[in-house]
Amino acid sequence: MSNAFVVKELRFKYPKNNDDTIQGISFQVEEGKIFGLLGPSGAGKSTTQKILSKLLEDYSGEISYYGKDLKNYHKEFYEEVGVGFEMPVHFNKLTALENLKYFAGLYKTNIDYIELLTRVGLYEARNQLVGEFSKGMKVRLNFVRALLNDPKMIFLDEPTAGLDPKNAKIIKDMILEFKKQGKTIFVTTHLMGDVEQLCDYVVFMHKGRITETSTVRDLKMKYGKKELKIEYYNPDGLKSETYPLDKIGTNEAFLNALKKNEIETIHSGETTLEDIFIKVTGDVDNE
Amino acid sequence: MNKMLHLIKGEILRLVRYKIIFFAVLVSAIWVIIIALSDEATALALGPSLILMDAGLMSVILLGSSFFLEQQEGTLHALLVTPVQLYKVLIAKICSAMFMGFLSLIIVAGSILIFHGPMISILPIIFYTFLVILTHTAIGFLLILHSRDFMAMLVKYMGMVLLFMLPVLLVAVNVVPDEYEFLTLLSPSYAGQVLFQSTVKTVETWKVIFSVSYLALIPGLLYPLLVYKQFVKVAIEG
Numbered sequence A: 001m002s003n004a005f006v007v008k009e010l011r012f013k014y015p016k017n018n019d020d021t022i023q024g025i026s027f028q029v030e031e032g033k034i035f036g037l038l039g040p041s042g043a044g045k046s047t048t049q050k051i052l053s054k055l056l057e058d059y060s061g062e063i064s065y066y067g068k069d070l071k072n073y074h075k076e077f078y079e080e081v082g083v084g085f086e087m088p089v090h091f092n093k094l095t096a097l098e099n100l101k102y103f104a105g106l107y108k109t110n111i112d113y114i115e116l117l118t119r120v121g122l123y124e125a126r127n128q129l130v131g132e133f134s135k136g137m138k139v140r141l142n143f144v145r146a147l148l149n150d151p152k153m154i155f156l157d158e159p160t161a162g163l164d165p166k167n168a169k170i171i172k173d174m175i176l177e178f179k180k181q182g183k184t185i186f187v188t189t190h191l192m193g194d195v196e197q198l199c200d201y202v203v204f205m206h207k208g209r210i211t212e213t214s215t216v217r218d219l220k221m222k223y224g225k226k227e228l229k230i231e232y233y234n235p236d237g238l239k240s241e242t243y244p245l246d247k248i249g250t251n252e253a254f255l256n257a258l259k260k261n262e263i264e265t266i267h268s269g270e271t272t273l274e275d276i277f278i279k280v281t282g283d284v285d286n287e
Numbered sequence B: 001m002n003k004m005l006h007l008i009k010g011e012i013l014r015l016v017r018y019k020i021i022f023f024a025v026l027v028s029a030i031w032v033i034i035i036a037l038s039d040e041a042t043a044l045a046l047g048p049s050l051i052l053m054d055a056g057l058m059s060v061i062l063l064g065s066s067f068f069l070e071q072q073e074g075t076l077h078a079l080l081v082t083p084v085q086l087y088k089v090l091i092a093k094i095c096s097a098m099f100m101g102f103l104s105l106i107i108v109a110g111s112i113l114i115f116h117g118p119m120i121s122i123l124p125i126i127f128y129t130f131l132v133i134l135t136h137t138a139i140g141f142l143l144i145l146h147s148r149d150f151m152a153m154l155v156k157y158m159g160m161v162l163l164f165m166l167p168v169l170l171v172a173v174n175v176v177p178d179e180y181e182f183l184t185l186l187s188p189s190y191a192g193q194v195l196f197q198s199t200v201k202t203v204e205t206w207k208v209i210f211s212v213s214y215l216a217l218i219p220g221l222l223y224p225l226l227v228y229k230q231f232v233k234v235a236i237e238g
């Protein structure tokens, strides 16, 4: 399996700031996989994406793209790379179609963007001025724009932010299809649902550093608490208790609780990615 | 070349949608009324200044409003992640200013022709308009690219107009002795006006030659040395 990107000891400081925003991170983005960059607000996710997509140049460390130093790529880089910004950027006084036509005209090859527009449910609104679009519509158009050149490497900064569950699912399904076509996808997000459904592997970032690199499954194994939680009413009111999942069938306390009480709810205490997220970022805060 | 044309079309479509062209034509329409109401001598005396106003001074305002609208939308930044070279984007913007300038040239010069007969040398005026727009947009871009918003640009712009008009005024009220009159040509706007005057009456040849060279030199230096670099910087900073 070859790598699209190999990043070594990447550091970056915004000219106006005193401290490094990115403090020496290393990771790889595998070809044909969905890479998730996670972390709390201000961690440096968008900054990292901007560096990899050649928008920010004065970094230190090494970045190679398909084996060649990123700095040796020029404008031709963007013929095969698609970039979706965090904030949707469009010409507001142009229609959706005019916006797409304008940007599509800048590339050598084009994807069938009418089809994409239809998929994301904007075909009906294609002749409407983008300035009159709702937030979610702008986000969807922004997504289509990132794909205009049928890129083999796609950067998406929070692609489902501000979308309702139905539209978010459409976008996620499309991302999974792109992966099937062999494209490499770099997703930045702090939505755990996206991560579970999309990412082959994730890198956790916090305060400019990487705190975890793993697959979603391995993360859950590592941080997962195997336990069972029950809630029941007794004369004192609602009570809840937690028992280890290990040998639960012979756990007397647990079995007694089941026998004696009117059980309201039972939950397996499988750790959610939300918990892991908070744990991973919390650990760093306490250092 | 195809991409260039595509970019220019995009710029002009935006000028139409943002009603900037409408505004440009409206101003020219006012000039038409003035020309129609003037007698022949006044129209000829006014004509060159009116064309200069549109091609030189208005073009900066129109370019500025278009630029800051685009800045607000962040679309210039979005072009950075496409294969298009930024110098092409800059050229497309200059071309869109040319488009508006020539549109108003057609309107103003056309109305002089219609109301007062054919008294303008056509080929020279086209060439001079080209030079005047190039010079004024070069200076205009420097003001635009060094301003945070449209208002900040307007303030600098007023300063520029004052500076460019001052020598002309001083000569007019005879504060400057005649032998120093040539200094007024250092104002690009005045040099442009002299060129436009030369299309309707006789102007000393040396003045024409000086003005043409001067108005070719300014954009020739400013665009590659200053404007382009700042343009790239502003595009990246978004």
Ligand SMILES: Nc1ncnc2c1ncn2[C@@H]1O[C@H](COP(=O)(O)OP(=O)(O)OP(=O)(O)O)[C@@H](O)[C@H]1O
Residues within 6 Å of the ligand: A014, A016, A017, A021, A039, A040, A041, A042, A043, A044, A045, A046, A047, A048, A086, A190
């Ligand atoms: N243009 C800039 N100039 C100076 N500092 C910046 C700039 N952009 C971002 N920063 C700073 O860099 C840090 C990381 O920002 P970044 O946008 O990469 O975070 P993020 O992880 O994408 O957060 P979010 O989840 O909120 O999008 C923040 O502290 C931010 O203030």
Ligand SMILES: [Mg+2]
Residues within 6 Å of the ligand: A045, A046, A047, A086, A157
């Ligand atoms: Mg971000």
